Amino acid sequence: MEQRMNLKAWAEEDKPREKLLKKGLNALSDAELLAILLRTGTRNETVVELSRRLLNSVSNNLDELGKLSINDLQKGFKGIGQTKAITLIAALELGRRRKLGQTLERTQIRESLDIYHYFEPILADLPHEEFWILLLNRHHKIIQSVCISKGGVAGTVVDIRLIMRHALEQLASSIVICHNHPSGNKNPSEGDRKITQSIKEAGQLMEIQLIDHIIIAGKTYYSFADEGLLY
Numbered sequence: 001m002e003q004r005m006n007l008k009a010w011a012e013e014d015k016p017r018e019k020l021l022k023k024g025l026n027a028l029s030d031a032e033l034l035a036i037l038l039r040t041g042t043r044n045e046t047v048v049e050l051s052r053r054l055l056n057s058v059s060n061n062l063d064e065l066g067k068l069s070i071n072d073l074q075k076g077f078k079g080i081g082q083t084k085a086i087t088l089i090a091a092l093e094l095g096r097r098r099k100l101g102q103t104l105e106r107t108q109i110r111e112s113l114d115i116y117h118y119f120e121p122i123l124a125d126l127p128h129e130e131f132w133i134l135l136l137n138r139h140h141k142i143i144q145s146v147c148i149s150k151g152g153v154a155g156t157v158v159d160i161r162l163i164m165r166h167a168l169e170q171l172a173s174s175i176v177i178c179h180n181h182p183s184g185n186k187n188p189s190e191g192d193r194k195i196t197q198s199i200k201e202a203g204q205l206m207e208i209q210l211i212d213h214i215i216i217a218g219k220t221y222y223s224f225a226d227e228g229l230l231y
Helices: 016-023 030-038 047-056 070-076 082-103 112-123 160-169 190-205
Strands: 130-136 142-150 174-180 209-217 220-223
Touching (some): 016 030, 070 082, 112 209, 112 220, 130 160, 160 174, 174 190
Antiparallel strands (some): 130 142, 130 174, 209 220
């Protein structure tokens, strides 16, 4: 019977931590980087094998891995307890925030793609819907972004009065609204169309222009402005 090789018996250059020190971050695979976070495997599985199994479950897609909850990780993978699950979730959140920090440099909104680039790190990986607004000055530069509501998989409740209050408090000349579709379908629902029209009309009464409504569905998006639905 073939005996499994324990991680301790591996060559030094094949151990993730030692490999990182000797060859640098770029030499490590995604599984090896995860193994450093997880630290230990199980009696029948090295930590690198555990990491590979975890990645295989999401088709080696780190964005999909970021959607897993602590409960998903604990219940779905033998060898991952609460401490390991929390460590993974925290590391993935740091990566998301780093990506978001890069988007903050894009302070002026010129087209729908600018809006997508701003919100994609915030909304693309969420398993539930969130509704956000961007408050803009008269040069279409971002004053502030605000999360208006959080909901379930199928939708979220939007209070138009709350949106207008934020816009008035910040003396915004225009606004952008954005929400995500966890289903991956970027097309707007009838409810999406109605709330867009209502927000547009409310803004017109207060001389606050609705620039666009973006629906983010993973790596793609839908723009009401690009489709000519705001004119």
